[in-house]
Amino acid sequence: xxxxxxxxxxxxxxxxxxxxxxxxxxxxxxxxxxxxxxxxxxxxxxxxxxxxxxxxxxxxxxxxxxxxxxxxxxxxxxxxxxxxxxxxxxxxxxxxxxxxxxxxxxxxxxxxxxxxxxxxxxxxxxxxxxxxxxxxxxxxxxxxxxxxxxxxxxxxxxxxxxxxxxxxxxxxxxxxxxxxxxxxxxxxxxxxxxxxxxxxxxxxxxxxxxxxxxxxxxxxxxxxxxxxxxxxxxxxxxxxxxxxxxxxxxxxxxxxxxxxxxxxxxxxxxxxxxxxxxxxxx
Numbered sequence: 611x612x613x614x615x616x617x618x619x620x621x622x623x624x625x626x627x628x629x630x631x632x633x634x635x636x637x638x639x640x641x642x643x644x645x646x647x648x649x650x651x652x653x654x655x656x657x658x659x660x661x662x663x664x665x666x667x668x669x670x671x672x673x674x675x676x677x678x679x680x681x682x683x684x685x686x687x688x689x690x691x692x693x694x695x696x697x698x699x700x701x702x703x704x705x706x707x708x709x710x711x712x713x714x715x716x717x718x719x720x721x722x723x724x725x726x727x728x729x730x731x732x733x734x735x736x737x738x739x740x741x742x743x744x745x746x747x748x749x750x751x752x753x754x755x756x757x758x759x760x761x762x763x764x765x766x767x768x769x770x771x772x773x774x775x776x777x778x779x780x781x782x783x784x785x786x787x788x789x790x791x792x793x794x795x796x797x798x799x800x801x802x803x804x805x806x807x808x809x810x811x812x813x814x815x816x817x818x819x820x821x822x823x824x825x826x827x828x829x830x831x832x833x834x835x836x837x838x839x840x841x842x843x844x845x846x847x848x849x850x851x852x853x854x855x856x857x858x859x860x861x862x863x864x865x866x867x868x869x870x871x872x873x874x875x876x877x878x879x880x881x882x883x884x885x886x887x888x889x890x891x892x
């Protein structure tokens with residue numbers, strides 16, 4: 611077992627979080643089990659978080675803040691902790707994504723991370739057995755908090771129709787994911803278009819990409835290969851990416867027709883169908 615006294619609070623956001631949790635818990639005169647009882651978790655979880663062996667959730671952090679009267683210390687720290695769980699090469703992009711005022715993305719194979727449900731994200735991230743899956747899913751969900759801001763970024767997403775048919779996590783997970791895409795219609799700052807199969811050859815054949823635009827900083831274009839991601843503000847790359855995106859938007863179904871296509875695939879491919887015993891299979 612890791613000795614909390616051996617932890618270096620400056621080693622990582624997770625280590626700092628753990629050391630602060632222990633310090634403030636002891637200042638409050640509480641044992642791990644006593645704090646666990648207050649925030650409805652086991653004493654062992656408190657111990658694992660204090661020794662940086664478990665990544666805290668936002669819900670846990672909010673409950674600890676209330677229990678210890680910290681004024682929101684852990685609710686603020688948990689964002690840094692969760693961001694540190696992202697792949698090192700992706701952290702710079704996540705930081706820029708959070709600062710963007712306009713996000714336009716084309717996705718050829720997967721739902722864009724900011725629009726994924728937790729179960730869909732878990733299925734995607736679980737393909738490679740690397741690190742703590744719960745922590746990586748929590749980190750992806752943390753990214754989505756930018757959509758809950760008072761002034762969220764404007765977001766325009768073009769998805770290949772293949773994304774709707776690629777079954778990730780099973781039929782129920784896919785049905786819920788597509789339902790979530792339909793629910794996003796209530797957010798006027800998020801628009802989703804589907805690039806249909808009948809579009810044939812299109813400007814997105816080279817692969818997925820994202821363009822980030824800012825109020826005061828140069829625009830960026832982001833792409834990924836199977837190793838890592840690449841960001842650039844190169845004017846020629848931005849011009850090419852913007853032109854390709856314009857062509858993709860023009861070839862895609864309208865926002866309204868895209869919603870109809872999503873709903874149709876959701877029902878036809880992932881809806882209720884009778885099983886061998888005649889009962890509905892979700």
